[in-house]
Amino acid sequence: MGSGGVSRRRFVGALAGTAAAVALPGCEEKPAPAEKPAQPERSSAPEATPGVSREAAPGPRALYLGTYTSADGGGRGIGVASYDVGTGRITGAGTIEDVADPSYLAVHPDGNTLYAVNEREDGAVTAVRLSDRKVLGSRGSGGSAPCHLSVHPGGRWLFSANYGTGSVAVHPIEPSGALGERTDLVTHSRPAPGPGQDGPHAHQILTSPDGGHVLAVDLGTDTVYTYRLDGARGTLAELSRARTRPGAGPRHLTFHPGGRYAYLANEVDNTVAVCAYSPGSGRVTVGAAQSTGTGSGTSYPAQLAVTPNGRYAFLANRGHNSLSRYAVEADGARLRLLGTVPVGGDFPRQIALSPDGGLLFAANQRSSTVSVFHVDADSGELRLAGEPFASPVAVCALPL
Numbered sequence: 001m002g003s004g005g006v007s008r009r010r011f012v013g014a015l016a017g018t019a020a021a022v023a024l025p026g027c028e029e030k031p032a033p034a035e036k037p038a039q040p041e042r043s044s045a046p047e048a049t050p051g052v053s054r055e056a057a058p059g060p061r062a063l064y065l066g067t068y069t070s071a072d073g074g075g076r077g078i079g080v081a082s083y084d085v086g087t088g089r090i091t092g093a094g095t096i097e098d099v100a101d102p103s104y105l106a107v108h109p110d111g112n113t114l115y116a117v118n119e120r121e122d123g124a125v126t127a128v129r130l131s132d133r134k135v136l137g138s139r140g141s142g143g144s145a146p147c148h149l150s151v152h153p154g155g156r157w158l159f160s161a162n163y164g165t166g167s168v169a170v171h172p173i174e175p176s177g178a179l180g181e182r183t184d185l186v187t188h189s190r191p192a193p194g195p196g197q198d199g200p201h202a203h204q205i206l207t208s209p210d211g212g213h214v215l216a217v218d219l220g221t222d223t224v225y226t227y228r229l230d231g232a233r234g235t236l237a238e239l240s241r242a243r244t245r246p247g248a249g250p251r252h253l254t255f256h257p258g259g260r261y262a263y264l265a266n267e268v269d270n271t272v273a274v275c276a277y278s279p280g281s282g283r284v285t286v287g288a289a290q291s292t293g294t295g296s297g298t299s300y301p302a303q304l305a306v307t308p309n310g311r312y313a314f315l316a317n318r319g320h321n322s323l324s325r326y327a328v329e330a331d332g333a334r335l336r337l338l339g340t341v342p343v344g345g346d347f348p349r350q351i352a353l354s355p356d357g358g359l360l361f362a363a364n365q366r367s368s369t370v371s372v373f374h375v376d377a378d379s380g381e382l383r384l385a386g387e388p389f390a391s392p393v394a395v396c397a398l399p400l
Helices: 004-009
Strands: 060-066 077-084 090-097 105-107 113-118 124-129 134-140 146-151 157-162 167-172 184-187 202-207 214-218 223-230 235-243 250-255 261-266 271-277 284-291 301-306 312-317 322-329 334-342 348-353 359-364 369-375 382-384 396-399
Touching: 060 105, 060 359, 105 146, 105 396, 113 146, 124 146, 146 202, 157 214, 167 202, 167 235, 184 235, 202 250, 214 250, 223 250, 223 284, 235 284, 250 301, 261 284, 261 301, 271 301, 271 334, 284 334, 301 348, 312 348, 322 348, 348 396, 359 396
Parallel strands: none
Antiparallel strands: 060 077, 060 396, 077 090, 105 113, 113 124, 124 134, 146 157, 157 167, 157 202, 167 184, 202 214, 214 223, 223 235, 250 261, 261 271, 271 284, 301 312, 312 322, 322 334, 348 359, 359 369, 369 382
8 A cells, every 4th residue: 555545644733823624633643844843842950760660769750752853843853851750740851863753652671772663654663772862773664654663571572553554563673772674564454444444554563461462453454463473583473353343443452451451442433442352362352332431523532541550541532632531340341431631732642651650641742742640549530730841743752
C-alpha cells in the first residue's frame, strides 16, 4: 500500500489557537510544515537521572516529550524536562535535536537509551544515549509513518509499527544501545481492510507481560495479531489473529498487571473492549464493545493506562477532550465506567502514568500542552496538578 492511507487520515488541526478543518484523526495527524518551529521551555533546574524504577524517589525525575518537527508550531526534536513526583510540576530542560518527527518514545529496560519513531513517509527509528543526549543513529523502519515502538523486556530487540504501510518491524539492539539492521518486516496482508479503510494500518506493537509473545494492533484490518519472536534471529512468526467487530478501528492495547486481561481502545467506533489473553497459546479474545462515556459525538479514543495496583484504568478521548475513568473488577476481567474528567487541554493524543502510578500525564496535541493529574490510588480520582505545561505539538509524554 502506498501513502494514500497516510494522506487520507492526516489531520489539519487547530494549533496555538488557529482554526481547523478536521479529517479522520490517526497516527499521522500532522499539520503543514513550519519554517520556524518552537522549542520547549528551558530551565536551569537540575535534570532528573534516567531510570525506570517504580519507586517514587523524592526530587525531580526525567520526562521526555514527543512532537512533530514538521508541524506548524512543532518542536525541534525530543523535548527534555523533569517532573516533581510530589507536586507534578514539570520543568523544561531543553531539546534533543536532529531527531525528525519523534511522535512516540520508549526507553530501554536499563534506562540508558531512548528510542523514537521518525513518523515520516520514509519511516525510521532513532536511538539516543541519555547520559549525554547523543543521537546514536537511525535505521529505516521498512514502511511509512511509523507511529509506535517498544523494547522487548530482554533488551535485545526493538519493535516498531508502520501505520502507513500496515507493517511491523524488528531491529536488534547493540550493547551500546544503538540499533542494528532490521531483521524482520511483516506486512498485515490479511484479513481484508475493515469498513471505510483503504488497507492495513499497524498502530501498535508490544510484548505480552509474560514475555512469550509479541502483539500487534492494526486499525485498518480490525485485528490484533499474535506473533512468536525468534530470540536468536529476530524474526516474527504469526500464531493467531483476534478480530474486533467490523469498523471498530482498534488503536492501542494495554495489559492489566495480572497479565491475563488487556484493554483495547477502538478509535473509529468510540468504544473500549476487555480482551482475554492466554499466556500458553498467545491467543487474544476480544470482548464486547463498551462505552467511553463521551456520548454520541466523535471522540476518537486514543490510549488506555492502567494503575500499577490494577484497580483503575483511564482512557484519553481526543474529540471529547476528556479522560474516562474505569474501575477494574473481577481480577481484570471487567471494566466499570465511573465517568469522565476534563483533560485540561485540546486533543489528548497519548497518556502515561508515572512509574509509581501517582501521576498521569496527558499530551495534548492541539493545545501544545501536557496536563498532569494526581491519581488517588484508593478511589482512582484524578486531580489536576496545576496549569498544563507548554510543549510544542505535544503528542507523547514519557515519564521515567
